[in-house]
């Protein structure tokens with residue numbers, strides 16, 4: 001019989017998100033972006049070319065431009081991504097007795113490396129690392145795996161993805177249903193995922209296929225017909241071609257088609273952040289408004305009980321398989 005995973009004080013669960021600046025200021029944003037965009041997993045250009053470009057041109061221009069955007073969504077407890085990720089770990093802890101649940105960030109604080117080192121010092125032997133990316137990408141999940149693989153003296157198991165997990169699909173579908181009960185159903189539902197360079201997808205990254213599968217499963221759970229929903233990719237960065245269709249172009253096409261009330265959900269993001277709150281709920285909502293429509297943004301699952309339960313169920317399954 002498998003041991004009750006609630007009686008394993010030598011085991012911990014670490015939920016890991018991308019990370020975010022410590023403050024909505026240009027220097028803090030610069031420090032964060034420097035660490036994030038220096039990772040070969042994220043930008044694979046040769047270092048001799050990329051690092052001087054990043055530090056000499058991109059960061060000096062981008063940090064002061066992005067800092068006010070962070071300021072526009074900053075919360076009392078910090079950056080939204082940090083607040084929601086922290087809250088989620090607390091909620092998940094309520095689902096376990098003997099197993100500790102912590103949160104960490106791949107870039108910025110608290111760093112995954114420091115959290116794993118602390119666990120080892122505390123006598124923990126095994127850590128289940130749960131990247132908060134429902135869909136696997138080499139640019140995100142594998143970058144978490146890089147740090148997990150370097151943890152000495154600790155057995156680490158990494159969850160690759162949960163893009164088609166039935167409990168997670170149902171949690172997202174339930175949050176959309178609740179939103180529609182409260183605000184009425186929009187005429188159309190748009191699933192907006194974070195984008196990726198097309199080149200990365202062409203090299204075999206499973207991310208776009210998993211985004212498509214997630215959206216189709218959530219739409220099926222809601223009983224939507226194919227004309228009632230669409231999928232698009234947001235948050236393009238840099239000049240090369242990214243996954244298409246782009247969210248901004250899709251909004252224009254939907255407005256053109258006569259859609260007046262549009263619901264937008266971002267099920268690639270476990271927690272609301274700059275890219276959902278500023279880019280979608282503020283900027284893209286304005287763009288859609290200018291085309292004569294109303295965009296209603298449906299929040300991420302964040303620290304909701306349904307999210308904590310769905311992820312706890314996934315973690316419990318992984319821990320049982322590991323025993």
Ligand SMILES: C=CC1=C(C)c2cc3[nH]c(cc4nc(cc5[nH]c(cc1n2)c(C)c5CCC(=O)O)C(CCC(=O)O)=C4C)c(C)c3C=C
Pocket residue numbers: 018019020021033042043062066079081133137139140194195196197207235237268269272273274275
């Ligand atoms: C080459 C650049 C980028 C790739 C590839 C990329 C993939 C990717 N990102 C997320 C999730 C998030 N990204 C966030 C912010 C963000 N992303 C990039 C660039 C790439 N992302 C930048 C430069 C930024 C910072 C903001 C900006 O300067 O525009 C965030 C939000 C962080 C926050 O602090 O709120 C998340 C979350 C995924 C899932 C993904 C892979 C598909």
Ligand SMILES: [Fe+2]
Pocket residue numbers: 194235
């Ligand atoms: Fe990103």
Ligand SMILES: [Fe+2]
Pocket residue numbers: 235236275279
């Ligand atoms: Fe962005």
